[in-house]
């Protein structure tokens with residue numbers, strides 16, 4: 272794709288052909304689904320409605336942030352509170368692929384119910400090329416099952432419409448800038464949310480612990496960027512590890528969990544470099560996390576591994 276303007280025109284024309292009636296749009300607030308939602312809105316007007324699912328696996332403040340952004344973009348949307356359904360589906364699940372499949376199925380059940388209410392049988396989603404390439408298939412190895420590809424149940428009642436299927440992330444960002452999406456270069460956030468960053472069994476408590484730690488990483492990195500201590504990284508987040516480790520609380524020995532901090536530079540997420548973050552920034556992050564989660568998280572690690580050999584996300 273060389274010309275975002277021409278891409279938008281062609282995508283709008285195709286969406287009008289492909290969607291004769293009403294459709295819902297899976298909108299997570301991320302750049303891919305936001306572009307898909309804006310294209311659908313441009314092509315279909317009020318015949319398209321964006322559905323933002325509050326999975327209970329979102330970052331601190333995300334529902335408010337995304338809602339505000341959709342409002343500013345004049346996108347018709349509904350926020351569906353569905354945390355109970357997601358936690359029930361994920362209760363105690365540790366296997367990353369199983370997590371992704373269960374998340375994918377739960378999303379689709381929510382979308383089916385919302386499509387019934389809206390009176391449509393199609394689902395527009397912002398699947399991009401790496402999603403289906405990495406999810407594998409008859410000839411390809413599965414690198415990871417993207418919830419919006421391999422996580423879709425076989426008995427789904429909706430027909431998928433995927434206007435961004437052939438694009439890569441940098442191309443989607445070019446289209447986003449063309450469409451005037453604010454903050455088109457913001458950090459990516461995986462569709463399965465904090466579930467892929469809670470290593471080991473999922474529970475509401477462990478997700479909440481990670482949410483607190485993650486907000487601190489984001490705040491401290493944003494502050495360091497504003498103070499010109501570091502350049503804006505590609506992604507920066509916390510991961511909750513499945514280990515028990517010893518710490519000291521007052522005069523007592525406690526067993527808590529450990530958090531790993533991941534801050535990487537990248538162009539397209541295909542490769543990445545662990546950022547050389549100044550020690551004072553890391554110390555602030557560590558102090559704040561262990562204070563905010565006193566006795567629960569007793570150790571903070573910094574991940575210095577590049578991609579390859581590691582991936583950006585932990586699981």
Ligand code: XMP
Pocket residue numbers: 415416417418459460461462463467506540541578581582583584585
């Ligand atoms: P990895 O971990 O493979 O990630 O180096 C590459 C990029 O993809 C994002 N990512 C995901 N995005 N659903 C998504 O929508 C997912 O399941 C998923 N897993 C990884 C990751 O954050 C990074 O930007």
